[in-house]
Structure formats: C-alpha cells, structure tokens
Amino acid sequence: KKSFRVVILPGDGIGPEVIAEATKVLELVAASSKDIDLKLETHDFGGCAIDNHAVPLPDSTLKACQEADAILMGSIGGPKWGVNSKVRPEQGLLALRKALGLYANIRPANFASDSLLDNSPLKPSVAQGVDIIVVRELIGGAYFGARKEAGVEPQEDVAWDTMIYSVAEIQRITRVAAQIALAANPPLAVHSIDKANVLASSRLWRKVVTETLQAEYPQLALDHQLVDSASMLIVASPRKLNGVILTENLFGDILSDESSVIPGSLGLLPSASLAGAPSVADYRSNDFKPTPGLYEPIHGSAPDIAGQGIANPVGTILSVAMLLRYSLGLDKPATAIETAVRKVLDTEEKGGHGLRTADLGGKVKTTAMGEKVVEVL
C-alpha cells in the first residue's frame, strides 16, 4: 500500500468552494483503490494567510508543501490585499514556486467537450479543434532576474528588470515540453516562442531549444515563432499552434492567458507547476519518477461571486487529474476523471447539453457540479 501526502491550499474567494468539490473527487479515487493511502492536510496560503499569520506563505505552510508529494491549490487574492498593499498574496505564490523549484508550468487550452464550442469568443470555425498545451518556464527570466526600483540610488528616476536565462534553465524546460509532446500518440509538435530578432536571451533560447531537441528528441517536429506573431496566430488561426507551445516566463504568462480564453470560460481549465520532467508511466512501474508539483485552476479568486456557491469547479477537478498523473503516477484514474467531466458537460439534460455553471450561462451550483462528477466517476 503506497501512501501519498497531498497538501491542500484552499486560498481566498471562490478557492475554498472549488477545492471542496475537487477534494471529493480526490477522496473517491483514494477510496476506490486498495493500493493507495491518501493523507490530506489543509494549510493557510495567500490572503487568508496574511490575515492569520501576516505573511502570504507562512513557514508552516512552506514546510508542509516541501514534505508533500503534491499540492492542490484553489485561488488566492482579493481587493482586501490589493496592489497598494505591502504584503500581497501573489508574493507567496512566487516564493512558493521558487522555494519548491517549480520551473515548469503546464497549461492546456482545449475543449473539454465540443458542446462548449459556442461559448468561445472565436467563431466556431476558428475555435473548433484547438488543442494547445502551453509549457511555460516559471522561475526564470524577468520574474526572478536582478531588478532596480525607481527611487533608489543611483539614478532614482530609473527602474529596470533583467530577462535572464542560462543554458541549463532552457534545457530542462525544453525536456519537459518534449516529455509532454511524447506522451501523446502520435507525438505533438513543439512550437517554441521567443523574440530572437531583438533579445539576446531569446537568441540563447532558440539555440538551446533547437540543440536540445535535435540531440535528445530528434523525432519531434519543432518550429520557432516570434512572440508578436504567436499572439496573432492564437486569435487568427489557433489550430496552427496545436501541440506544445514552449516559452519563457513572461511570454508564457501572456500567451497562456490569451489562449485560455478560447474554450469560453476560465473556469474550465486546470494547470500544473512541476519541479521536474513529467513521467506518465504508472507509479507501480519501475519507470515512474514522481514529480513534485502544485496544481490549481487557472481562474482567479473571483471575489465578486465568492460565497454564492456558483463557481465552476471543473478547472480544479481537472487539476486533480493532472496531480494524479504527474505527481502520483496514477494515469488511469486521471483519465477517468477527465472522461467523467466530459460526460457531465456533454450528456444531454433538459437544455440540450450537459450541466452548466453560471460562467457558461447555466444555473448549476458548484456542489451539484462536483457531485455529478463524483456520481459519474
């Protein structure tokens, strides 16, 4: 019997509401297998941690995360800890990513169900069949390079940040993208995004991505796009970027958010932040190398609808699927969750399609959605 520790960080706003449903799914998976023993612990993180401990990432939370096999997060932030506060929730997120070495952010943008096509802001003919996975470098570049604030000597009237990358940093994120591409059958194409016609860090990026894939994964198709051109393609003909989009931290922040509106609601999409290249073998096989990771829906804490029980828990439930696959090596239950979600969204109810929460124009509540997934599962 294999035992796993999963730390739960419900966070702020709708975070605790969506986490409650995702936890039911996680517990069901554990209860259905005699091989697995699951230990769940909940900790303060983000705004609620600022309220209770004066910091967004308390030492006790960090320690629990460091000892965990995986972390499931809801969402953090809110007007109470806004942009003018000294201590802000997202500082905790950046610190946690860095402390755990979570260098690889995996963000799929696809339609969990074709019945959602009408919710896209893109025309159905443009959006249909979009299936993009953004692999974003998460603890390098301008986010963590040296910087200087204005108001500090010398040159008080100047501020700067450094976009910096090393060969090793680019190599390891390239390998993550390659593993994700290879997990599909046939393997996915890799689209590497940079601004090599202007930036030195992008020229290194392009060189190392090219060399690493040629040397280690020659079977994968690779192309390069400039970031401005990629931002157009995502709107104008996103299917051209189907496969894996591989990019650095800041470009990845922009492009992953841009592509995530294609499926029509941010409430649908999961994400994973990993400290290693994922392995998709089963955890019982000798091949499986567990990857510590943080899993969260891509939506924010949505203070405007918090407490109403109407948030969409699907993004968090699909995050549980990613958690099972990448950190616990449980690929089969992960796929089962994804299938159950698709069924719940697809299966015709009165309205001509499956269950819909408010973000998709429906009336189904957070708990009803979660319980339906559990039922189908």
Add this chain to the structure above:
Amino acid sequence: KKSFRVVILPGDGIGPEVIAEATKVLELVAASSKDIDLKLETHDFGGCAIDNHAVPLPDSTLKACQEADAILMGSIGGPKWGVNSKVRPEQGLLALRKALGLYANIRPANFASDSLLDNSPLKPSVAQGVDIIVVRELIGGAYFGARKEAGVEPQEDVAWDTMIYSVAEIQRITRVAAQIALAANPPLAVHSIDKANVLASSRLWRKVVTETLQAEYPQLALDHQLVDSASMLIVASPRKLNGVILTENLFGDILSDESSVIPGSLGLLPSASLAGAPSVADYRSNDFKPTPGLYEPIHGSAPDIAGQGIANPVGTILSVAMLLRYSLGLDKPATAIETAVRKVLDTEEKGGHGLRTADLGGKVKTTAMGEKVVEVL
C-alpha cells in the same frame, strides 16, 4: 505656399506595390491644394538596401529621412535576409526609429467598414464596435536596454536583456496617449498596461502614467490592466479596451499585433511612429506643431504573394492619412481619405459589398483598389 518633403521607402516584397497606390493618393492631395507643394524622394531601405549598399539603412537614406517632414514606408524583409543572416532588414528599422527619436507608435485596430465584420476571427457579437488605438513606447525598454549575448565572458552560458525605463521616457509617451485620447470627442479612455505585480519597470510605469495624467490631463479616464489580463480581454471582450491602450515597447509589440487581427486582415491597418506628441490643429494655425514621423502599413513584406499585384493597399493608403494629419497638419484631406476608403469597402457592387482584395476573399487587384480610392476621393 508651404512645401513638404516626404521620403518614400518602398522596401521589399509587396512594399513597392502598395506604396505605388498610396503615392497616387498622396499626389492627388497635393495636386488638389494650391497651398501645398509636395516633394517626394524614394530611397533604398531594408533588404533591397542590403543588396545595393550592404546595410539595411544606408547613410544616404538616413540623411534624407532626417531632413524630411515625414517618411512613408512599405514593408521590409524576406527569406533572402532571414534570421540566420548577419545583416537583417529589421536592424535598419530599429536603427531608424532610434536615430529619429520615434518614441511613439500609434496602431489603430478598428473596422474601416462594418461590412468587414464577417472577416474577423472573433464572433460578430464580440468584434462589433471594437475601436482600439494602441500607443506603444518604441525606443525604450528591453529593445534598447543593455544586453549580454551568450558565448561572451563572463558566464558564457548566460544571456540577458534589460527592461529599463526612466521617468522622462514614460512621461512623454503618456502625453502622446493623452493627445490621441483628447483628439476624439468625447475624449477616449486610457488603459495603461503593465506587469506591476512583478516588474520594477512596470511599477515605475504605473506611477508615472498615473501622476502625469492626473497632473496634466485630469479630464481623462484612466485604468490599469496587467498585461496577461489585457491579452485575455483583447480576445474575450475587446470593447472593454476601446479607447487608447498605453503600454511599453515589448508588451506593445505583442498586444498591438494581437489586437490587429480583430479587423480580419492585416492588410487594412496603418501605423504611425512619431517623434513627438501629435497636434491635430491645421498646419496654417499657430497652434500646429509638426511631428516628424514614419508611416507604414502593419503587414509584412508577404514574399509569398509579392509580384502578383494582389496585395491590399488600404493599410498603406490609411498610413498616408495619418501622415497628413500628424506630420503635415492636413487633417481635412486625412479624413477625406479615410472616408473614401470606407466608401470603397462599403459601396455595394455585384457581390453585395464593396471592393475586396485577395486577403479579404475578393478578386480586386492592388492597382484597381488604389485607383478606386483615388476616383472616389
């Protein structure tokens, strides 16, 4: 009689084809006014300059540009001078921007005609009424900050770029955005875009934009968006960003390209790069301060269709309108050109709408399109 010098840089690919039509429009405006004497000179720039002079921006071209009242460019680049060449056309463009101090890039993204709505990749309900003007800082930030290539001591395996801004650089581009916002009646809202939750340069950006507008243009509405959130809004609900988007160089590169696919063809859109805040008074008034500027369509050199006479000249013709307005102070003929273009795109011909070039699914040739605009004008 006032005399103006306009330098024409046809460039590469379809550049010379679209420039030929735009020049007809410019010449017609000059011929129709007894107050204006227009001197046009054509110079090599970009790939053709590399072929003829070994550099993309020959001294003679630079000198002519420095002495000109305005510059009209076609498009530059092509596979012949690709990413692996030592000398590349876009190096000339970056050098010209810097040499002339063209710090303000103005990029409208709107529908020249409602009859074009169907060409948008966005649903008509989402795209309808989008009217965005991106004001991008063009000679600061990561484009011109200190950088280090990999392969150079110390730390050969590391490359970096610096995103750097000073108070003065942010103030002057903020004033350009304010002038553009004020030229409309009622004035436009200003949406400033940054990544202030992470970057020091963005924190200075947000502070200086806020202070400058509050002190000098208190009548303008201002809000701030994070760049990741803005990249979502442009796809999901672009009308929320109607007005002026004010942003730094790299974010502006990405967001201006992203928003420019909304109107359905890159061939439709003009741009201006200015060395000062625009003034919209007539050149005969004491108020008018001419702004040296470079005007170009936003599309590339499109080597795949070059020489076939099927490129859309509308973006270049509308660039002529911007040139007349901002650099020559001829607001009335500028508006007349915009009206003529709209008529040509709108007026019902056999197909149920106006003239359409190949990029819009039509069969009208470059010259026919240009001549029709001249005729209507």
